[in-house]
Amino acid sequence: MKRIMTVCGTGLGSSFLVEMNIQKILRELGKEQEFETCHSSVYEMSAMDADYFIVANDLKDSIPPVEHLIVLESLIDEDELREKLTTFLS
């Protein structure tokens, strides 16, 4: 099972919200068995923690280099998240 981690400043607000939306989209795509989700803060995360990372545009330069990164312009635009996730995970 691959792991998707959302990252924000404190690790309890925005990242949690985006994680919920990801779970919803994974269910829609029928991929909830293939991926697990989690959330963290820029300070606590490491590149080893997950296979895919999702971060807001403002924080993309604050996290260590990771292999698979999705950068979101809006954290509540489900269409943007769905589109980027679908492209990324297919």
Added chain:
Amino acid sequence: MICAEILEEVSEYTQAIRKSCEILERYGMVTGEYYRGIIDNIGEYGGYFYLGEGVCMPHAKPETGVLSTGLCIIKLNTPVDFEGKKVRIFFTLAARDEAAHFVLMKQIAGICSEKQSLKKMLECRSSEEMLMMMEKEQ
């Protein structure tokens, strides 16, 4: 606990955050320290709690003065500038621990992720209407 208030306008965004922290403090959800905690966070990470679509969710770590989990929603009739973005809704969150604020986050996600709900929230004319919308998301 959730509280809500509608303000005509604020001179700067920190005023809206200050107001919501005062309300959270009045209901015993945070100490006076919490506002400072949020402002320090902005200094450190910039406007990271901007969610998009004119909505932001200011919050700081539990150890910066959170007494119990709660939320204060402030809606502005006139948008205010927040680090280059126009904001009309502030969901100021006080999170004691993850399990407790799960429900609140679900409610916020429910309102924000549906364009229709967000539009409806922006059209609310009273804090009661806003609180009723939040209740429906539970």
